[in-house]
Amino acid sequence: MLACRGLMKRYETDRGSVDAIRGIDLDVGSGRYAALVGRSGSGKSSLLAMIGGLSRPTAGQVLIDGTDIWALSDSALAAFRSAQVGYVFQFASLLPSLNAIENVALPARLAGVRRQGDILDAAAGLLADVGLDNHFDALPSELSSGEQRRVAIARALMNAPKLLLADEPTSDLDERSEREIMALLLDLNRRRGTTLLLVTHSLALAAEAEPVFQMLDGTLAP
Numbered sequence: 001m002l003a004c005r006g007l008m009k010r011y012e013t014d015r016g017s018v019d020a021i022r023g024i025d026l027d028v029g030s031g032r033y034a035a036l037v038g039r040s041g042s043g044k045s046s047l048l049a050m051i052g053g054l055s056r057p058t059a060g061q062v063l064i065d066g067t068d069i070w071a072l073s074d075s076a077l078a079a080f081r082s083a084q085v086g087y088v089f090q091f092a093s094l095l096p097s098l099n100a101i102e103n104v105a106l107p108a109r110l111a112g113v114r115r116q117g118d119i120l121d122a123a124a125g126l127l128a129d130v131g132l133d134n135h136f137d138a139l140p141s142e143l144s145s146g147e148q149r150r151v152a153i154a155r156a157l158m159n160a161p162k163l164l165l166a167d168e169p170t171s172d173l174d175e176r177s178e179r180e181i182m183a184l185l186l187d188l189n190r191r192r193g194t195t196l197l198l199v200t201h202s203l204a205l206a207a208e209a210e211p212v213f214q215m216l217d218g219t220l221a222p
């Protein structure tokens, strides 16, 4: 389902270049729950952003269900990403002026789905799935960090992606919210068969994952 081949990422900065990802090959089978662990600065977010179609590799390929995503045109990549990949970011990423249901509905609107009634029904269903049936109208500022993260997860699922990428989705949450968000992600992985790749700096959080990839200074530990 997901394959990376010879992936590299070099950032050019004022102070010179940084080789953040230095040749990575990995495979994740369909429906798996995989984890990517490693210390801060080891390159986890850089790798995930290339897999998610957000940051162009300096070299190498990302294959999702056989599609070489970085060989697509910009518009084809945007369409592919919107239809196939859900992304949960490390920090708050909701639009502050939109309420919960509008935030969740956004990916379908951006993908050009026209039937507003269907979109809102689907968004309401997803909010119920993540335990927020009573907060459809709430603005992000009226929700706790854990609740905001649930909305972000519901939004990532709006277009029914086959691949869900989550970059330290619980790192800024208290322990109880962390457990709840993890349970939610694993439940979605099992019930929907959505392939999940979770980035975390916590080996404990990755305990149930298979495979677990260990990031070490821009490469994977053997």
Ligand SMILES: Nc1ncnc2c1ncn2[C@@H]1O[C@H](COP(=O)(O)OP(=O)(O)O)[C@@H](O)[C@H]1O
Pocket: 011, 012, 013, 018, 020, 038, 039, 040, 041, 042, 043, 044, 045, 046, 047
């Ligand atoms: N946009 C960027 N420009 C320059 N250097 C970056 C950029 N993003 C990340 N880096 C560097 O790349 C390395 C890996 O960062 P990152 O992928 O964020 O690691 P992690 O997510 O594991 O903490 C770090 O040395 C970081 O400073």
Ligand SMILES: [Mg+2]
Pocket: 044, 045, 046, 090, 167
């Ligand atoms: Mg990171």
